[in-house]
Amino acid sequence: MKLYTFSRSSASFRVRIALNLKGLSCESVPIHLTRGGGEQHSAAFRSVNPQALVPVLEDAGHMLYQSLAIIEYLEETHPAPALLPAAPADRARVRALALSIACEIHPLNNLRVLGYLTKTLNVDDDQKKAWYRHWVEQGLAQMEEQLSADQATGRFCHGDAPTLADCCLVPQIFNAKRFDCNLTHVPTVMRIFDACMAVDAFETASPEHHPEPA
C-alpha cells in the first residue's frame, strides 16, 4: 500500500491513525500542499487524483480517495481491530460523529476555502481567523453536547476502544490548536483527545512525525 499524504492535512492524519490502529504498514508519498503553489496541483498528482486532494491510498492497483471512504475500505479489508462497532445503530452513531467533523467543520476551513476568502472576498487576516474559529468552536460545541449527553461515550468517542470517530476528532483538535481556537467549552471532547494521544497509534500519526523532505 502507498499513501499520498501531507503532514498537516487532517484528512491524511485520519488515515495515518487508522493504518496505525490496524497495524498496517504503508509507503508514504509526500505531497506538499503549500510548497511551490501546492504539489497537489501538479500534472503528476492530478493524474493520481483529479480532485487535487490528499490523501489517496493506492492498494492492489486501486486508487482510493476521500479519507472516510479509505478508512471504511481498510475496515472491510483488514477487519481487526475494528474501528466500527458491531450493531448498526452503534455504527451509525460512530459514523455520524465522524461526519459531524468531516462534513460540518473541516470543509469550511481547508486551504482552498481560506484562499477564496482572502483572495476573492478580500477578507482580512482577523476575519479569516474569526471564520476559522467560528466553525471549529461551534462544531465542537455541538459534538460536546452529543458526547457528554450519551452513555455510549466512554474513554473514547464510542466506548473504550478507538473508532473512526476518534480518527477524525484528533486531527480536528490539532487544527483547532494551530489556529488558537477556544477549547475550554468542550471538556468531554478534550478528555477524549487526551485519551487518544496517550495511545501510540495516534501519537505517531501526528504531523511532527511525518515531516516533508526539505
Next chain:
Amino acid sequence: MKLYTFSRSSASFRVRIALNLKGLSCESVPIHLTRGGGEQHSAAFRSVNPQALVPVLEDAGHMLYQSLAIIEYLEETHPAPALLPAAPADRARVRALALSIACEIHPLNNLRVLGYLTKTLNVDDDQKKAWYRHWVEQGLAQMEEQLSADQATGRFCHGDAPTLADCCLVPQIFNAKRFDCNLTHVPTVMRIFDACMAVDAFETASPEHHPEPA
C-alpha cells in the same frame, strides 16, 4: 421509522431517495428550516438533534444523524436492494463519490454558511451567488473528470443500478439548478442525473413532492 426532514434540504432528499429505493415507508416530520428563524433551532428539535440539522431518522428508539450515516444504517438493516456494490474497492469508489459531494461541495453552501457570509462578512448578493456557484461548478467539474474517465461508471455513477453516490448527486444538481449554476461543462454528471430522474424513487423524493404544511 420517522424522518425529520425539510423539502429543500439536500441531505434530507438523499435519505428520501434511499428509503424509496429500498421500498421503505417512513413517517415524515417536517422541520421548516427558514420559517420563523428556522424550526431546527427550536428547543423541541434541539432535543432531537443538538446539531440543529436535518435529517434525523428515528428507528426502534434510536435517533440517527447525518445523512450518509443514516443511509449506511439503512443499507445494513435493509440490505436489498443494495446501495453499495459488493467488492471493497468498488464500495470505496461509491463512498468517495458520495463524500466528494457531502464533504467538498455541499458544506460550503448550506444556509448557515451563506448566513455567515452575508451577516458577518457583509458579502453582497452577487458575491454570495458567485461563492455558491464557484464551489458547485468546481466540485462538479472534478466529479465529471472522475466519472467520465472511469469504466466503472455506467448508466448511474457506478454501474447500472443506483447507489449511495446517486443519492447524493441528484439533490446537489437540484441545488445547482436553483442557484443557476453552469452545468454545460459536466455532461456525464447530467446524463446520470437524467437517468436517475427517470426512476420513480428519485422523482418522488424530490422537494416538490414533499411540501411543508402551510
